[in-house]
Amino acid sequence: MKYWLMKTEPDVFSWADLEQKKIASWDGVRNYQARNFMRDEFEVGDKVLFYHSSCAEPGIAGIANIVRGSYADPTALDKNSEYFDPASLKSGQSRWVMVDLSPFKKFSKFASLAAIRQNVNLQSLLLLRKGQRLSIQPVTASDFAEIENTWG
Secondary structure (H helix, E strand, O other), X not given: OOEEEEEEOOOOOOHHHHHHHOOXXXXXXXXXXXXXXXXXXXXXXXXXXXXEOOOOOOEEEEEEEEEEEEEEOHHHHOOOOOOOOHHHHHHOOOOOEEEEEEEEEEEEEEEEHHHHHHOHHHOOOHHHOOXXXXXXXXXXXXXXXXXXXXXX
């Protein structure tokens, strides 16, 4: 099993949205490194730290499970989608992928970015590195355990 952090803007798709849907497709990823993580490394059963970003208080709301591995993201071929990709349309195949998530556990206390920064045991977390803006990031088992044990 692997551990990941996936960022989402809560005004677009929040933890509450995931809980309501029960299973949700994670589409619209248009970064090659993030795509490659989903395509090449995500497996059913992997755990995801569900991170709210670009909001008043960024942080981790809970843990989700990967319930379906990578498959073609059809939004790349949809001219009406904000995620439309002309290069995919030209080839007739989406060069982008998505996965499906389900909620596993809502944290008893929101793990704010400020609180995560203060935790001396999380200083190696990629999220805290200067310039790290990737929407999907691997997380070590020890960092995942520290976050779950502290806020879960």
